[in-house]
Amino acid sequence: MRIVSGMRPTGKLHIGHYFGAIKNWINLQQGNETLFFVADWHALTTSYKNISDIRENTIQMLIDWIAMGLDPAKSIFFVQSHVKYHAELSLILGMITPKSWLELNPTYKDTKYNLLKIAHLEKEYKDTLKPLIDNISNITPHKIEDIEAFKKILAEDITDTFIKLLIEGIIDKGRLIELNISKRDFYETDTFGFFGYPVLMASDILMYNADGVPVGEDQLSHVEIAREIARRFNYLYKPFFKEPKAILTETPRLLGTDNRKMSKSYNNAIMIDETEEETSSKVLKMFTDPQKLRKNDPGRPEICNVFNYHKIFSQNEYLNIEDGCKSGKLGCVECKKILAKNLNMFLAPMREKRLSISKELIENLLQEGDRKANEIASENMKQINEILGL
Ligand code: SF4
Known part of the structure; x- marks a missing residue:
């Protein structure tokens, strides 16, 4: 073939x-x-x-x-x-x-929506959403290790909604300015090349x-x-x-280390060429089950991103890890250290080879x-x- x-x-x-x-x-x-x-x-x-x-x-x-x-x-x-x-x-x-084939292409809408989201996330966050997000963050008593990352995710969810409504035509484009989204940026993503890329x-x-x-x-x-x-x-x-x-x-x-889509621009990706220390540091900051506040609390591996990684990178150990998490015998820090070690072992040959090319x-x-x-x-x-x- x-x-x-x-x-x-x-x-x-x-x-x-x-x-x-x-x-x-x-x-x-x-x-x-x-x-x-x-x-x-x-x-x-x-x-x-x-x-x-x-x-x-x-x-x-x-x-x-x-x-x-x-x-x-x-x-x-x-x-x-x-x-x-x-x-x-x-x-x-x-x-x-036919033009209609391209208009019906589902990823056309999605990509456009993501582009807008990225372009305006910072602005929305700073101008319109900050007071709201600060409020939500203040009244959320859960264990939030990285409050800035948490705020950013909240901002993104809210911005998502605005832009989706905009693209679907539910919000009038005339309200772009009201929404802090400039018309110029909106139309700059609406090019002939982008439309025709399929x-x-x-x-x-x-x-x-x-x-x-x-x-x-x-x-x-x-x-x-x-x-x-x-x-x-x-x-x-x-x-x-x-x-x-x-x-x-x-x-x-x-997913990325912060549970969002893995992307270099979010700084939540495990890169092939980074050092073992960099990988370990990212793993140690990963989000876990928010209900497992103390080491001995029983956890829910099925909703934990760290455990999702273990299923791929800790194939000989992940059943024990699942038991340890559920029974409260294994704490999140220890669990992440095991993952960091296995992830670095997996990446070591790629990293070594990279240096020779x-x-x-x-x-x-x-x-x-x-x-x-x-x-x-x-x-x-x-x-x-x-x-x-x-
Ligand atoms: S012990 Fe491991 S699997 Fe369980 S919640 Fe913590 S990090 Fe996730």
Whole structure:
């Protein structure tokens, strides 16, 4: 099978990337032809104002791909923007893609909503929500180890609601100013490129006539659009494209250390390249069962993020940990120390390997990968243009 998948150049990676994508990519390298690319044009669909790090992020991300276990000898690694045929195909496929398919794409709304949320979180928190949040924090007697983090989460929940109502049209856009959300910021996320990125993604996949695309659940709708576009092209002109199948990544849900989505920007991610001390310090600050206030209180591992991590990183011990937590024999500090040790053991080989990978090696790999990807893409593009009489 030919497998194609890509990742935006986010820079150094964290364990969420490993379990969410890379682990699956490593498995797929066995017995398949695999092409993995850096989706740098896709990065521009949402982060077009912040372009200074794209090149360095590309290099660092590839170092982590290899450190995590992807074998460069078994795959073609390339950069999307170095294969211009993606843009040519995207233009053509855009001609036959009904606008309604893109409007109905569920992730279009979600992504836009998240962008707005990030952009305005700080402002909302400082201006409108601070008094309210301070009040809630003051009357919450639970064990709150990090009051600032707690306030931030509260702020985010409230901001979520505002923005959701805004995007769904329940709140009139005329009230943007009232809500401390500037119109300019709102419309800056509403670009042609952002709206059309599923077409570009379809081009990335169809360019290589891929049989399969490994994706997380949140990307399923994009593969479905790619399949629909392929069907439409085949129906309108001539059967040429395969309908790529989504290969769903079965991934344990790993939240960040503060129970939010794991993200570098929240500083709640366990990074591959951080030191053991940094990892341990993040683990020791993790949120636990708020009802387990003292060491001997019985806990509820089923609702504790630390225990969720144990199920992945402490496979020989997690049943004992579950018992210890429930019976009150195990305290949270001790429990987190065990996790930090196991997590660092898991990451040690990746960290060691990372140190041995040079930027030059990555540059050379990309040069070779770009060449191979261009070879496949140019042959397919030639045939597509012939079909269209171009
Ligand atoms: S003992 Fe461990 S599993 Fe139980 S609440 Fe504390 S951190 Fe979570």
